[in-house]
Amino acid sequence: GNSVTQMEGPVTLSEEAFLTINCTYTATGYPSLFWYVQYPGEGLQLLLKATKADDKGSNKGFEATYRKETTSFHLEKGSVQVSDSAVYFCALTLPFGNEKLTFGTGTRLTIIP
């Protein structure tokens, strides 16, 4: 079946540090890949997505590249801010009939000033 494996958290970084949150996936077919972010007390929001191999999704300084050869979609940011503190979820979906998002378990990120 389809699955998403995320880096175990929690992750604590100092402001302006470089961030990487690892995500690898297993899927039959060619999935679309997503990163969602959940701020405290809120629902999930789409952060970025990529729909085919070698696509790079980017938003708010975050980037992730769809790597088919390593089945990975790692999230990166060059300089994190306190406001980036949240839980980050990697997810996948398969098009053409499979309507479900499969989520990783989430990675809690805390940025300290």
Add this chain to the structure above:
Amino acid sequence: NAGVTQTPKFRVLKTGQSMTLLCAQDMNHEYMYWYRQDPGMGLRLIHYSVGEGTTAKGEVPDGYNVSRLKKQNFLLGLESAAPSQTSVYFCASSKDSSNQPQHFGDGTRLSIL
């Protein structure tokens, strides 16, 4: 611009009681979803709907029922609540295909005593 609205936000039930969670979206989306979020397990799909009058089972449907009588509303019912159903419930909607981003409500925190 309400987006996805969930009611209620919090609820405490006794074992065996029933209740209905309401999800409403004002974006004219075809697809709607109910998830539960538990610590260390990410989000798991309970039921979903690909259009008015349709519903389908997700990953963890047991103990829940759903209805989509109107396009904008998706109801999640617990007929006889159990402590194992203590969780945070999220509703989401997407425009049509699974490649489209899902828009989430702010969640309903449900405790079963």
